[in-house]
Amino acid sequence: MKASDSVKNYPSRLREYANYSLRSIKRVCKDIGPRFPGSDGEKKAHDYFFKELEGCCDTVVKEEFAVHPRAFLGWVPLCCYMAVIGCVLFYFGLAAVTLALAAVALLLIVLEFVFYRQPLDPFYPKKTSANVIGVKNPSGEIKRKFIISGHCDSSGEWTYTYLGGPVLLKIVLFAGVGGLVLLLAAVVAAFVNGYALGFTLEGPQSPFVNVVRYVLLGYIPVFLAASRFSNPKKPVLGANDDLTGCFAAVSAAKFLTDCGLALENTQLNVLITGSEEAGLRGAKDFAKRHAGEYKEVPTMFLGIDTLRDYDDMAVYTRDMSGTVKNGEQACALLREGAANAGLNLPCKTITLGSSDAAAITQAGLQAAALAAMDPAPARYYHTRLDNETNLDLKTIEAGINVCLETMFLFDEKGFG
Ligand SMILES: [Zn+2]
Numbered sequence: 262m263k264a265s266d267s268v269k270n271y272p273s274r275l276r277e278y279a280n281y282s283l284r285s286i287k288r289v290c291k292d293i294g295p296r297f298p299g300s301d302g303e304k305k306a307h308d309y310f311f312k313e314l315e316g317c318c319d320t321v322v323k324e325e326f327a328v329h330p331r332a333f334l335g336w337v338p339l340c341c342y343m344a345v346i347g348c349v350l351f352y353f354g355l356a357a358v359t360l361a362l363a364a365v366a367l368l369l370i371v372l373e374f375v376f377y378r379q380p381l382d383p384f385y386p387k388k389t390s391a392n393v394i395g396v397k398n399p400s401g402e403i404k405r406k407f408i409i410s411g412h413c414d415s416s417g418e419w420t421y422t423y424l425g426g427p428v429l430l431k432i433v434l435f436a437g438v439g440g441l442v443l444l445l446a447a448v449v450a451a452f453v454n455g456y457a458l459g460f461t462l463e464g465p466q467s468p469f470v471n472v473v474r475y476v477l478l479g480y481i482p483v484f485l486a487a488s489r490f491s492n493p494k495k496p497v498l499g500a501n502d503d504l505t506g507c508f509a510a511v512s513a514a515k516f517l518t519d520c521g522l523a524l525e526n527t528q529l530n531v532l533i534t535g536s537e538e539a540g541l542r543g544a545k546d547f548a549k550r551h552a553g554e555y556k557e558v559p560t561m562f563l564g565i566d567t568l569r570d571y572d573d574m575a576v577y578t579r580d581m582s583g584t585v586k587n588g589e590q591a592c593a594l595l596r597e598g599a600a601n602a603g604l605n606l607p608c609k610t611i612t613l614g615s616s617d618a619a620a621i622t623q624a625g626l627q628a629a630a631l632a633a634m635d636p637a638p639a640r641y642y643h644t645r646l647d648n649e650t651n652l653d654l655k656t657i658e659a660g661i662n663v664c665l666e667t668m669f670l671f672d673e674k675g676f677g
Pocket residue numbers: 412502503537566567
C-alpha cells in the first residue's frame with residue numbers, strides 16, 4: 262500500500278506534519294538554540310526529542326557516547342599553523358623540517374576530513390553526546406527494520422561562507438590547500454637541487470627555490486586566514502541542518518501513531534543522532550553497538566540531512582567526499598519511494614563532507630541519504646543564516662512525503 266492510500270485526505274495530513282515540523286523547529290531554535298556537539302544545547306535537544314518520541318513510539322532509549330567535538334575540524338587551524346611555521350623555516354633553509362611538517366599536515370587532512378578517522382581526538386577535551394532511538398513495532402511479525410534518521414546537533418559557524426558565500430569559501434579552501442601543495446613542491450625542489458638537509462642562505466640556490474622562499478612568506482596571511490575557517494565558539498542554529506531531518510523522521514512515527522496505523526512487518530526505528538558535525542560520531546556509535554543486530558533482518562537506513570531547497574532534492578548515492586558508495590538497494594528504494602511521492606529524484610555525490618548514511622554504509626548496512634540543499638554549498642550552510650526565519654514549508658512537506666512513501670514501500674516489499 263502507498264502512504265497516500267493509507268489514510269483519507271493524505272495531502273492535508275502531510276501539510277499537518279510539515280506545519281508540525283515548522284512549529285517545532287522554531288520552538289527548538291528559540292528555547293534551546295545552538296547545539297554544538299557535546300554542549301548543553303545538544304543535551305537539551307536530546308531530552309526534547311526523547312519526549313517527542315515517547316508520544317509516538319513503543320520504546321525510547323538514549324545512548325550516550327564520548328566525543329571530542331573540537332577535534333574534528335581541529336585539523337584546520339593546526340595544519341594552518343604548521344604551514345606558517347613551515348614557511349618561516351623554509352625561508353631560513355630548514356627544508357627537511359618543513360617537509361616533515363607539510364607531510365604531517367596533509368596526512369591529517371586526509372585522515373580527518375577525507376576518511377573521517379579520529380587521530381586528533383586524544384588531544385582535545387572529551388564531552389558526552391548521545392543518540393536517541395524511538396522504536397515502533399509493526400502489527401505482525403518483525404521481518405524487516407526501517408531506520409529513519411536526522412542529527413540534532415549543529416555546526417560551528419563557517420566564517421567565509423557567511424562573509425562571502427560559496428565563492429569565498431572555495432577561494433579560502435583552494436588557497437589553503439594550494440599553499441600546502443606549493444610548500445611541499447618547494448621542499449621537493451630544494452631536495453632535487455641537492456639540499457638534502459636544507460639549503461644554506463649563503464650557498465648557491467636554484468632560482469625556483471629563491472623565488473618560492475619569498476612567495477611562501479607572502480602566503481602566511483592566507484594560512485592565518487584559513488585557520489579561521491570554522492568557529493566552534495559560535496555554533497549556528499541549524500534550523501535546516503538538520504532539524505528539518507529530525508522532525509521529518511519524528512513525523513514518520515507520529516503519522517502512524519496519530520492515524521492509528523501500524524506497519525505490517527517492518528519495525529520503525531527513529532534515530533536522532535548527536536555529534537554528526539563532529540565527524541558522524543553518533544552514527545558511528547550507533548553502528549558500532551547495533552549493526553550486528555540490524556543485520557539479522559533486512560534493514561534500511563534513511564538519513565535525512567537538510568530539507569530546504571526544493572529543486573536540489575536528491576538521493577545521495579555517493580558520500581564522504583565521494584569515497585563511500587551508499588547502499589545500492591537502499592538508494593534504489595528511496596528513488597522508488599520518491600517516485601510514489603511524485604518526484605523524480607536525481608542521484609548525486611556529496612563532494613565535500615559527509616552524511617550519517619556514510620558511517621552506516623561503512624558498517625555494512627543498506628543506507629541512503631536524502632537531502633535538499635544547494636550543493637554550492639548554500640549561503641546559509643553552517644552559518645547564522647540557517648535560522649528559523651529561513652525555512653521552506655514546501656520542501657519540508659515533500660521530504661516527509663518521500664520518507665513516508667519509502668517507509669510504506671519497504672514494508673510492502675523490502676528490497677525485493
Ligand atoms: Zn547536517
